[in-house]
Amino acid sequence: MTENAFKITIHMVSSLDGIIAKKDNSVSWFETSDYYEKGIAEPAAEEFLKTIDCYVMGSRTYEHALELSRSYGWAYGNVPTIVVTHRKLSIVRPNIEIYSGDLNKLVNERLKPNYRNVWIVGGAMLIKEFIRLNLAHEIRQSILPVILGEGIPFYGHIGQEQALHLKDVTAYKRGMVELCYEIRKQ
Numbered sequence: 001m002t003e004n005a006f007k008i009t010i011h012m013v014s015s016l017d018g019i020i021a022k023k024d025n026s027v028s029w030f031e032t033s034d035y036y037e038k039g040i041a042e043p044a045a046e047e048f049l050k051t052i053d054c055y056v057m058g059s060r061t062y063e064h065a066l067e068l069s070r071s072y073g074w075a076y077g078n079v080p081t082i083v084v085t086h087r088k089l090s091i092v093r094p095n096i097e098i099y100s101g102d103l104n105k106l107v108n109e110r111l112k113p114n115y116r117n118v119w120i121v122g123g124a125m126l127i128k129e130f131i132r133l134n135l136a137h138e139i140r141q142s143i144l145p146v147i148l149g150e151g152i153p154f155y156g157h158i159g160q161e162q163a164l165h166l167k168d169v170t171a172y173k174r175g176m177v178e179l180c181y182e183i184r185k186q
Contacts, residue, residue: 008136010120019151034145034175053115059085061122124156145175
């Protein structure tokens, strides 16, 4: 894929057992006291986040992000954010829009003409549909050093086999491992 090509990345932070959220939606498990001596320091998030043109998320992820923003601020800054839902939700920022409809149309008519680097940041049902419909190009999964045992699974029951190609693996000082897979088109 060329530098200026359109790309959709699925990104999720999970536990080692593939859980993306506890039943109560708490994220205290994101903070880890683990230390991996061979790991690298995490890059400055500000510079990396500037490369993302648009975020797409489901309604539950949006509601959770709003809840967290009360304590930590809005994590997605002023970047255009599209919330995929059939529900009526309040819009609290001018860069947020609601989309209800066909995901192929969203990608081909709304995202592709306007953005280069789109990140799907949750939730599990939306990610499942992007994979099932072959709309995403890569998956970046950041695995934290914790086993949660129960909660919401990252992939759930996709219902199909999906071939991947490992593009990169990075281990960080705080014990997080980031896997980057290219999604093989079927």
